[in-house]
Amino acid sequence: MQPNDNTGKNRQELTYLPVPFPKAPPKEPRFAALRTWWNQAWEEGGVLNAMWEDILSAPEDGLRYMAPWIRAVLTVAGLSFVLLMAQAAGEVILQTLRQLLTAVPKVQVGVDTSSGVFAVVDQPVRTYIAQHAVGLPVAASTVYTLWLLTGIVGLVLGFLSRNNGVRAMWAGHGAATVWMVWTATPDTSRPVTAALTVLAWTFLSAFAMRGLTLRRRVVGRPAKVTVKPEIHVPVQPPAPAAEQHPHSSCPFRD
Template sequence: MTHNDKQPINGQDNPNFLDLFNQLPPEPPAPELDAHGAGRLGRLHAAWKTSWKEGGFLYKRWEEVGQARHVSWHEAANWIKAALLFGGLSLIVLMLDTASDIASATLKGLSDVPASGAGDGSGLWGTVDHPIRVFLADQAAHLPVAPAALYAFWQLTGLLGLLGGFLGNAGARIAWLLFGIGSLAMIWSATPTGGRAAATGLAALMWALASIFALRGLTLRPIVHNHPPQFQPQFSPALHLHATLPAPTPPGDDAPDNLHPLQR
């Protein structure tokens, strides 16, 4: 298979790795080959050198790599785009696999924490945290999951929502809002009637203070962008009058005496 001396950058002329073997010189007769196959090695060495010469297979590929830095994505060679896509997909799969391992280890570590570690309900944090532990423990009795796992998932959701919201992630901010609403509902449901309003209000204040960081930069005011038009037509009124002046009457013409030619 032969190629042109200059291959298009847009990938219309797709390279083939088998072209490298087509540059092998003709095989010498059998008597010239020694027992170690030195003739074949020589042919491979000659093909390698030929491919790096101007117009060779590897020479063209190296030129395409250098030109890919100065052209757009659509103008790059197809084999370069395929290699970049394959590398990018492999990196994404590796990152997702690593993230799943980290999340699994984090959940396992948090689930080892006893659900009743701070179950006495003393202090401000105990006033908010204890009803949530009690609510999750009651609900876990009807679910195929341990109370510690539910409590660990609740903690992880709040932590990710707080950190992700601080970084400006929209999904993390939605998770933070749902985390706060769910926490207030659990506290209202599990707190005794006498202190239900105070505990829920205290939890709402704590959640509002933490939202200063989780919802940093969020505003309800609409953003209006006033961009002046790039083209402003200019209107210049003008009045144009066109008058046709008759030609003067030559002497001796029988024109009426009451008609006189217009003079400038």
């Protein structure tokens, strides 16, 4: 008779039982750390709370005493706006110049298109440019227009700004004009034409070089001398006391 003992068998079955895995910790809600930081930043003394207080106090503090980070943001925004405006203005100016230079070839160069006193200077300049602009990447009419614009800009800006650089440009423009007139004019009338050109440039220089002087400028203002007439009376020493007779005060004086 077999003993009814299942202890060994149960032990063998227990060895094959699956081992339970440890339970994973519960996951934190999504963006919990960000939410915690957000709540702490808006508490008293937090980063966002301090920045909001700086923004509220900025109108009262003014530009000089407002928070540095606000001034930095305003400076960057202002510079960005200026750069965008300058870029837009530059594009408009370049587009205008491109349209102007595109229409320039309609101007005839080297042909008697001007009359009167102005033709004395204008026709030799046109002829000189037409003769020496061959082979350039731009048309001769474009060169003539640039020469004309340079003279107008030098005359106007020299009159308004009194800048030495603009005056130098005007002087160079006048010298180049006289040279072109002298070269392109026939020998018989060359002296008269050059003389008239110099006179015309000198007359216009009275406006372009307005305020130019050869006197030496004194840097700074002269010191002001203030004269205040005063009478000083020397202090006189006190007069010595008069000597008295020893019996002068005696009531029984004879």
